[in-house]
Amino acid sequence: MAHADLIAMARENHAYVASGTIQQTDDVCRVPAHLYFDRARWDLEMKQVFRRVPLALALTCEMRNPGDYKAMDVAGVPVLISRDSTGSVRAFVNMCSHRGAVLMPAGNGNAKRFTCPYHAWSYGQDGALIGVYAPKDFGDIDRSAYGLTELRAVERAGIIWVVLDPRSTIDFDAFLAGYDEVLGHFGFADWHFFERRTVKGPNWKIAYDGYMDLYHLPILHKNTFGPQMPNQAIYTAYGAHQRVSSPDPGLAALMDQPESSWPTARLMGGVWTIFPHISIASFEGGGRSVMFSQLFPGDSPEESYTVQNYVMEHAPDAAQIEAATAQFKLLEYVVESEDYATGLAQQRALKTGVREHVLFGRNEGGGQHFHRLLDELLVTPDDQLNDFFARLAASTSR
Ligand code: FES
Ligand SMILES: [Fe+2]
The missing domain is CATH 2.102.10.10 (Rieske [2Fe-2S] iron-sulphur domain)
Known part of the structure; x- marks a missing residue:
């Protein structure tokens, strides 16, 4: 099933490329600005999200x-x-x-x-x-x-x-919604742990929004990797979790080949987020690798830190170590000096309170899905948590 999903996602991606259209939600969505700095809201997020769901x-x-x-x-x-x-x-x-x-x-x-x-x-x-x-x-x-x-x-x-709550009765299957099976195609259990670093950032949601956002890539990252990057995104939700990919014209070459010959690694591109705080992005520095980023809230609504884990498909040789080190260094710079520097300034501006809400466009469906389900999760009582995730999984099942 999970492999069939990868094929279906590649076909959907190709259909957007072929038709020159892109995925859009029904409407532009508003998110109240104070949700990014309000202390009571942040406390509730710690209690209802970070303490309750599997991390x-x-x-x-x-x-x-x-x-x-x-x-x-x-x-x-x-x-x-x-x-x-x-x-x-x-x-x-x-x-x-x-x-x-x-x-x-x-x-x-x-x-x-x-x-x-x-x-x-x-x-x-x-x-x-x-x-x-x-x-x-x-x-x-x-x-x-x-x-x-x-x-x-x-x-x-x-x-x-x-799960941080020792009394938790969470249903892991309902929470994971089959996403673990799809992620299984990376084969991470046999991969090689290369290195980790920690980067300080803004409010965890300001930081996390950026991982689901391809709209900003050619703009904010114009001096690093941005110029070659597309700014359009296709989101596929598995319950709370979302895969984000960009339209890939290269998939056209696969379309008249038998599906069994489509390379799995090719089908696993893009960014895979795991709710509420993980992003997995693929790279080629020193051989196939991923940056497995774990965002953690800091001590206040205005602080977070991200543990960047660089994981490689195979243990690297000397030349690959050099390439992987360079790739990892670039990613640290991009996140710290471009994404999080922007996010820290953004939260200072939001905190002035002069704007009531921020916007997520019809092309930013990933952020829309994330903020909507976060709102719902915060008001879901403990005894309805499993139903909540089961319903969410059913609503996104294919
Ligand atoms: S032995 Fe651990 S607190 Fe005393
Ligand atoms: Fe970015």
């Missing part, structure tokens, strides 16, 4: 082996993702059960056990409390009740999703 926090290729772990802070929650001795991914709140110290410092590593820096209590890769320092002095406790707090996690398509 793509790690890639299989950065923690492939038993004992590999990754510690990180996500929307104020310290998270520890671990691959246990059976190879399964587990996720926990990265907090010691004794008095709440953060267990592992942020970063990746490999450990048989996790030992707290405060009083050396230790936990297994499965989160079980296995060691209490000076237990006779400390006194008796039921160790089985003091393991790490577990978070729900799934690993699919070489991507690890974690």
Whole structure:
């Protein structure tokens, strides 16, 4: 099914090229400007979005082996993702059960056990409390009740999703809406983790809008990669998630070839976003690669940071390392000095309050879809969350 989807998306793309038309929504859409800086709205987004929905926090290729772990802070929650001795991914709140110290410092590593820096209590890769320092002095406790707090996690398509709310009953399938199957055609589980960087940016939605926006490419990026880029976009939604591609005249050459011969890598072009905060964009620097960008809210509505993960289909040789490094450097520059510099100025201007709303054109359907569903999600009660995503998946199913 997922492969048939790729073929259908390529045919749709070609149809736009052949007819000289482009995808348009019914109307221009208005988004209230204060939604980009209002503190109460931002708090609600943290609670109703970042704490409730599965977040793509790690890639299989950065923690492939038993004992590999990754510690990180996500929307104020310290998270520890671990691959246990059976190879399964587990996720926990990265907090010691004794008095709440953060267990592992942020970063990746490999450990048989996790030992707290405060009083050396230790936990297994499965989160079980296995060691209490000076237990006779400390006194008796039921160790089985003091393991790490577990978070729900799934690993699919070489991507690890974690839900920050330990009480979550989210239906991963409804949330993913089949998108994980399509993303599976990248084969990320077997890819090579090259490097990561962190870039500071504006409000997370100002930053995220830009990843769904091809309209700006030849303009804002005129001094870097923009001049060769089209400014038109075709959006394909899978529930909350959206693939963004630009009309590709090169697809014409495939149309009279058997579909089975269409190269999968060719069909996977463009930008793949994962709601609410991921963008996957393909590049060729040093061989086939993607920039897997994770946008995280900072400490206030006006701050975010983006972890740019550069992941390559194959481990690079020396020449490819040089090309990949140059490509990665350019992408960091583009995002920091063009996209986010613009976004930071944009949010200062919006905050003056002189404009009530901003606009998303009929050609900016991706941003329209994102803001509409965000509005709905914010008012969806916990006990209706699975229905919400199931309905959304049904409304975009093909
Ligand atoms: S807080 Fe971790 S051992 Fe005391
Ligand atoms: Fe951009």
